[in-house]
Amino acid sequence: MKNIRTLPSALALLLGLCAALPAFAQLSLSICGPLKGSHYGPYDYRPDHQKQSSDPMSHAEKRELVEHAHFTPRVENLIGAQSGGMIGSPGPDLSYTLRAFPNNHRALVSVIRYGEKFKTETPPGLQYPVECYFERAIRFAPDDVIVRIIYSTYLTKKSRSADAIKQLQISSDLAGDQPFTHFNIGLAYFDLKEFAAALQSAHRAQALGFERPDLQEKLRGVGQWQEPAPVEAAASAASSASAASAPSQDKP
Template sequence: MCRKISYGANQYGPIDYFDSANYALGAGGREKENNVTIVTNYHFTPDIKNLIKGRTSHHLSKDLDYTLRAIPNNVVALDTASRFQKKRQDSVTYAKDQKPLPYFVDCYFKRAIDIFGPKQPQLWMVWAIHKHRNGLYQDALKYYQLAVTNGLKSAELDYNMGLTYFKLGSYEEARVKAKSAYQQGYQLPGLKILLEDAGYPIE
């Protein structure tokens, strides 16, 4: 159950990450910044993306939460939040060093869908990756299928969907997705190797 995510002290938002108007220079009264970079330049730095530390505080969760309250559908920040939550779960040392986000990651995804609607397929794909990352493969497949239903076509989608099919033991479906991904030029060999080892080579 998700508590309602308020804007708190946020000065900006909600900003649509996929609206080109939010990338126009001069937005927000700043000559060399746009609506997105006004937030991300200060609250979504490389150290935060790499799960090292925050900018306004050592605890990166503060800046990451600010970013997601201001730009709810920032899929890069959503994936960072997913990796951050998983790293805290997997490392006692990291969990002691870094305070948790104030909301579960699923709640940030749900809020993005509630605000901007279900027809932004990149949101579904990144949410599916989050589900896969946490071993919820049936949920991941459902969200990948929603990404497809809403018009997303990409090698990355096919590759990641193939990984989920593989985890579910659906090797033939995984092979179909793998072939599509590699035909589109996808580079990572991991899925190909998994299928070969399982007796389902893509060639």
């Protein structure tokens, strides 16, 4: 009798695990596919990260070749196909673009919007589920900060806040001294209502010379803005802390 009573809860747990499987399975190599295999690419979308230095075709020429044939405004705005006589959905052209340039930032944004348009991870003509394109982009270019920020916005919309925060934390580590990147990270944190992290990113961008007040105004609007500590005071505090932690060298 005891076993019969516990069956509903056990079944509920099993069903819950099964329901969670697609979110994990879609990120596996078997589902998201290898990066190689396309007759063209894969190439890095960032012009300063071209990996095949012996290739006679310039980065700009590669991008022009792909985008002129497959990632036109018609495709980017999800109006319809570009190849194949411009008949059908933009899915195949988006797929081709992201096979050739897995970390094409604009195409990744379009893929998110494409999934939203049809309210599914597998909209018409797309070779892989939407999230796979981020798995592939990160596998191809793990140091691409912009990819991770875009991915965080996707995860935020999916109510996967912990995963979104993880991507932003990695982005902060990768951003270095790029003020605009820290600003964008701060905006993403703000959308997650992670105000302390957003404030830290805003201060970082400001310290690096970024002057746009958008993030500051957003934080001020929810009562979360604080002026950064003066540089001199911060330097003095750091110097004092360093001196206090240094071993004493008393004279005999």
